Every structure is written in structure tokens, then in C-alpha cells.
Amino acid sequence: MSTPRSTELFARALRLFPGGVNSPVRSFRAVKGTPFFVARGSGARLFDVDGRAYIDYVLSWGAVILGHADPRVTAAAQRAVEKGTHYGAPVPEEVELGELVQRCMPGLERVRFVNSGTEATMSAVRLARAVTGRDLLLKFDGAYHGHADSFLVRAGSGMATLALPGSPGVPEALARLTVVVPFNDLDAVRDVFRRYPGAVAAVIVEPILGNAGLIPPCGGFLEGLRELTREHGALLIFDEVITGFRAALAGAQGRFGVVPDLTTLGKVIGGGFPIGAYGGRADLMANVAPEGPVDQAGTLAGNPVAMAAGAAILRALADERPHAALESRGRRLVDGIGELARRRGLETWGDAVGGMWGVHFTRGPVRNFGDLARADQEVFSRFFHACLRRGVYLPPSPFETCFLSSAHGDPEIESTLDVVEAALDEATS
Ligand SMILES: *Cc1c(COP(=O)(O)O)cnc(C)c1O
Numbered sequence: 001m002s003t004p005r006s007t008e009l010f011a012r013a014l015r016l017f018p019g020g021v022n023s024p025v026r027s028f029r030a031v032k033g034t035p036f037f038v039a040r041g042s043g044a045r046l047f048d049v050d051g052r053a054y055i056d057y058v059l060s061w062g063a064v065i066l067g068h069a070d071p072r073v074t075a076a077a078q079r080a081v082e083k084g085t086h087y088g089a090p091v092p093e094e095v096e097l098g099e100l101v102q103r104c105m106p107g108l109e110r111v112r113f114v115n116s117g118t119e120a121t122m123s124a125v126r127l128a129r130a131v132t133g134r135d136l137l138l139k140f141d142g143a144y145h146g147h148a149d150s151f152l153v154r155a156g157s158g159m160a161t162l163a164l165p166g167s168p169g170v171p172e173a174l175a176r177l178t179v180v181v182p183f184n185d186l187d188a189v190r191d192v193f194r195r196y197p198g199a200v201a202a203v204i205v206e207p208i209l210g211n212a213g214l215i216p217p218c219g220g221f222l223e224g225l226r227e228l229t230r231e232h233g234a235l236l237i238f239d240e241v242i243t244g245f246r247a248a249l250a251g252a253q254g255r256f257g258v259v260p261d262l263t264t265l266g267k268v269i270g271g272g273f274p275i276g277a278y279g280g281r282a283d284l285m286a287n288v289a290p291e292g293p294v295d296q297a298g299t300l301a302g303n304p305v306a307m308a309a310g311a312a313i314l315r316a317l318a319d320e321r322p323h324a325a326l327e328s329r330g331r332r333l334v335d336g337i338g339e340l341a342r343r344r345g346l347e348t349w350g351d352a353v354g355g356m357w358g359v360h361f362t363r364g365p366v367r368n369f370g371d372l373a374r375a376d377q378e379v380f381s382r383f384f385h386a387c388l389r390r391g392v393y394l395p396p397s398p399f400e401t402c403f404l405s406s407a408h409g410d411p412e413i414e415s416t417l418d419v420v421e422a423a424l425d426e427a428t429s
Pocket residue numbers: 115116117118119121144145146147206210211239240241242266267275276
């Protein structure tokens with residue numbers, strides 16, 4: 001595939017940025033490739049600097065739910081930016097977006113806007129530690145909660161042991177304040193509460209695991225977390241940075257009917273602008289400065305352009321309710337790819353929830369990251385490149401979720417399945 005302009009830009013980028021990128025997964029390392037540079041996007045498609053078009057299933061890692069350059073979002077952002085970019089003072093746009101978030105997700109009685117999902121999760125954990133007076137944090141293997149030190153940890157050896165640093169630079173003393181257990185395993189959670197009585201401040205969970213493929217919660221798992229945290233005086237934090245407004249308008253908490261104490265948001269609520277939010281029970285949020293003593297601030301937080309874009313998106317989602325249609329298109333992709341793979345002797349496992357879908361080259365069921373780690377990464381890598389050459393852009397890693405926007409119609413799904421058929425022939429030949 002000849003992409004001279006991307007090749008030239010990546011050579012320059014390598015002299016500037018570590019690995020040539022400003023966020024690691026963009027580098028295509030997991031699929032042993034080099035990235036294309038984007039010139040522009042429109043609806044379901046991306047156009048690269050060499051003039052090639054791709055049906056996009058990455059969609060800014062889930063942020064872009066109405067499709068690229070949606071006219072309603074563009075107009076809202078333009079109207080805002082013409083008045084000025086940011087003031088560091090309250091603006092009407094933040095009240096509007098805040099009220100929309102509150103209306104869609106009843107668990108968010110109070111909310112605070114920040115600039116990224118990482119800021120949202122680290123602030124929610126600080127708040128949880130402050131109000132419980134406890135230090136331990138429980139997270140699930142394979143979940144991603146941003147790049148703050150407390151989350152960049154890996155499981156210690158044996159069940160329910162304290163975690164080890166997951167990256168150089170994360171202090172061991174801090175890693176030991178996190179415990180990592182398998183997703184969908186309530187017994188493991190129970191064991192942590194038994195082993196560390198009165199010490200767990202919060203359980204943080206992606207209610208649908210979206211950073212280790214797409215792994216939905218087993219029946220009763222989220223309800224079980226709700227009961228266990230209540231019983232042991234810990235807070236339940238749903239990290240809905242991906243699932244918020246994507247799994248359903250009311251997020252995974254609306255879809256599964258389990259209301260957490262705190263929720264973190266990002267991605268969709270800014271529609272491609274830098275944003276994050278955390279919120280939840282009013283009595284807990286009352287502890288955040290300046291109402292309470294828990295410090296947390298942001299010079300650019302509540303940026304009017306991001307707020308206006310986010311409000312345009314939430315209004316469109318509330319009017320159009322696209323989630324059922326997104327899910328049925330995702331289901332067509334999962335079933336279609338599964339059938340085409342089976343005819344070529346490949347086993348797959350996949351699922352679709354709202355605007356998220358995923359197919360993995362492994363025999364199911366996949367209930368946690370350990371199950372997913374057995375998937376065939378070599379086949380995925382060949383499949384990824386074979387799709388890309390034919391104009392279908394999947395996430396460049398076997399451990400990511402694919403996304404859909406409301407701009408992906410039946411014609412896009414049909415062309416994608418045609419591409420998949422040819423790509424599977426190439427990947428298995
Ligand atoms: C992307 C993501 C984050 C981090 O958000 P950033 O905006 O990249 O900092 C946190 N949690 C989940 C579940 C995510 O998918």
C-alpha cells in the first residue's frame with residue numbers, strides 16, 4: 001500500500017515524539033505497522049493525507065458517536081469559538097451540558113467537568129479516599145482507567161494480593177494501594193473485602209469492559225458489586241468514559257439498572273474535544289472544593305467550545321435515540337464476521353452493546369482478560385492490515401473495542417462485510 005505522504009510525516013514525527021505519536025496506541029505497534037495521517041473525516045469515513053478513504057470503526061476511540069464533522073456539532077463549536085476560546089470564568093454552556101448530563105444519567109446528582117478521562121478517574125478516586133478515610137482501591141484486570149499512577153498497576157502473584165507497578169516510574173508504595181482481580185469474578189471481590197477489612201475505599205469498574213476487547217458483565221456481576229461495596233462501606237465507581245451515552249443514553253448504569261456512587265465520563269460528552277467529568281451522589285460531591293475540602297481544579301475545565309459541542313451531541317442523542325439501531329448494526333457485523341470466519345475454519349467470539357462491538361479470534365465465552373489473552377494475535381494482525389488496505393479501519397490492537405456511529409448505515413455495513421470476506425481469505429491463506 002503506497003502512502004508516501006503518511007510515510008514522510010511519520011519520519012518527521014519520529015524525530016519529534018516518542019514513537020512518533022502523542023498517545024501510544026496510535027503507533028500501530030501492536031499490529032506491527034506504521035500509522036496513516038488523517039487529513040479529514042466525514043460521517044463514517046476518514047480520509048488520509050494520501051487521499052485514501054477508510055470506513056472508521058475507531059471513531060476517536062469512541063468519542064465520535066454521530067460520525068465525523070457532524071454539522072450540528074460543527075455549528076455549535078463554531079458559534080462558541082467565535083465568541084472566544086476560554087475565559088477561566090463560568091459560562092452558560094457548562095450549565096447547559098451539566099443539566100443534560102444530569103437528565104440523561106440520574107446517578108449524577110452533581111457533576112464536575114475536567115479535561116480528560118484520566119483526570120476524571122483520578123479525581124473520583126481522591127474523593128472516594130477522602131470520604132471513606134481508606135486508601136485501598138480495587139480494579140479489574142484488563143480495565144483501563146487512564147494513565148494515573150494508581151491505575152498503571154498489574155496483579156501481584158496469587159489471588160487478592162496487592163498490585164505491582166505496571167510501568168517504570170510508578171512507586172511501589174502507591175501500586176500496593178491497588179488490588180487487581182479478574183472481571184466478572186464476584187468471589188475474588190469478596191475475598192479482597194475479607195482479606196483487607198475496612199481498608200477498601202472504592203471498587204472502580206468499567207461496567208462493560210471496553211479496553212480488553214468488549215466484555216459485557218455477566219448477569220448479577222454489577223448488582224453483586226453494588227451489594228458488596230454497600231455491605232463493606234466502600235464506594236462503587238463506574239468508569240463510564242466509554243460506555244457513557246454509548247452503551248445507552250443513560251450509560252451502562254441505565255442499561256443495567258445499577259446506580260454507582262460515583263461515575264466518570266469522557267469521550268462522547270466532548271464529541272472529540274478534550275473533556276472529562278466526574279459526578280454522583282450529592283452528599284459525596286459536596287466534599288469537592290470549594291464546597292468541601294477535597295482539592296481539585298482545572299484552568300481549562302468547562303471549556304465553552306467543548307461544552308457547546310457536547311451539548312449538541314447529547315441533544316441529538318436524546319432526540320434520535322440511535323442506540324438500538326447502533327446495536328443491531330453491531331450485531332450484524334459480529335454475526336457476519338463470525339460466519340465468514342467459521343467458513344474458513346476460524347473460531348471467533350464477539351458481542352455488540354449499543355454503539356460498541358467486538359470480534360476476537362478465539363473460542364468463547366470470553367468473560368475476562370485472561371480468556372481474551374488466548375485470542376490469536378497473529379491472525380488479528382494479518383486481518384487488520386488486510387482490512388486497512390481495502391479501506392476498513394479497525395482499532396490497531398487485538399485488545400480494543402470497535403465502535404459505530406449513527407453515520408454508519410446499511411451500505412457501510414455491507415461494504416465492510418465484503419471487505420472482511422476478502423481480508424479473511426488473505427489472512428488465512
Ligand atoms: C479512554 C479511557 C479513559 C481515559 O480517558 P482519557 O481522556 O484518555 O484520559 C479512562 N477510562 C476509560 C474506561 C477509558 O476508555
